[in-house]
Amino acid sequence: AEVVVLGGAGLAGLAQRLADAVPVPLLDSLACLVRLGIALAAGAPGKPAAGSYAAPPPAPVEGLSPPLAALVAARAASGGA
Numbered sequence: 488a489e490v491v492v493l494g495g496a497g498l499a500g501l502a503q504r505l506a507d508a509v510p511v512p513l514l515d516s517l518a519c520l521v522r523l524g525i526a527l528a529a530g531a532p533g534k535p536a537a538g539s540y541a542a543p544p545p546a547p548v549e550g551l552s553p554p555l556a557a558l559v560a561a562r563a564a565s566g567g568a
Contacts, residue, residue: 492516 491509493502494516502513535541545563548556 490514492519 488511490512492514496517499515499517502515502518506513548559551559
């Protein structure tokens with residue numbers, strides 16, 4: 488292997504302790520997750536408008552009272568959840 492990823496919270500911090508005993512880089516999955524989260528937050532990515540991560544179209548709603556149906560329709564029109 489060229490790199491080993493230690494997965495799971497139970498192995499957090501182990502990569503740093505074993506690094507000198509292993510000939511390949513060890514990655515702590517929890518540390519990688521935190522760094523990825525920080526990078527994504529810093530980039531402030533927008534919501535996807537297309538592709539598999541885009542929000543699905545609104546599902547039809549049946550059997551609601553007229554006021555609740557109007558609220559659901561208004562939220563769907565504004566893109567709210």
